[in-house]
Amino acid sequence: MTKQSGFTLIELVVVIVILGILSAVALPKFINLQDDAQQAAMNGLKSAIESASSLTFAQAKVNGVGNSFDETLPSGIRIRYGYPFATQTNLKLLLELDEDDWTLSGSNPSITFTQTSSTENMTASEILASDVCKLVYTRAVQGERPVLSISGCTD
Structure with a gap:
């Protein structure tokens, strides 16, 4: 008789248990990747708006209209107290959004602002x-910057 080689049932069960423990530890980290990506996208957008607002304010000051209630810069950006006016058209122009x-x-x-993929079939009031x-970009008031707030993203 020849001796057969292979894995015993106990060895197979131990390997399956180890794989189960590893997947239970690693799986939650991979499941939450979409939420992390949405949060990162919103943080990136917030930074882009803050930078563009600062540049617009500097341009308004150079043009002497930094304290004006409602003015349009030569670049076509409409401002309020030196910061971008809160209209969809104006912010799209400012940020060159896709x-x-x-x-x-x-x-x-x-x-x-929302990501199109997460709000495709929603109306503005539903969003x-x-x-x-x-x-949410809230217009500037005199002497203050616009308010930018992120909400609804899990952390």
């Missing part, structure tokens, strides 16, 4: 009422 990626809703005094990941 409408395939971002949805803007609302009107002055605040504009809401505002829902807890979807969004960034």
Whole structure:
């Protein structure tokens, strides 16, 4: 008789248990990647808006209209107290947004930014009422910067 070689049932069960423990530890880290990506996208958009607002304010000061209530810069950007006015058209022009990626809703005094993929079949009022990941740009008031707030993104 020849001796057969292979794995015993106990060895196979031990390997399956080890794989189960590893997957139970690693799986939650991979499941939350979409939420992390949405949060990162919103943080990136917030930074882009803050930078563009600062540059617009500097341009307004150079042109001598930094304290004006409602003015349009030579670049075509409409400003309020030196910062970008809160209209969808104005913010799209300011940021050169890709409408395939971002949805803007609302009107002055605040504009809401959401990722198009997460709000495809939602109306503007549904977006505002829902807890979807969004960034809200609220117009500047005299002597202050615009307010940018992110909400609905899990952390």
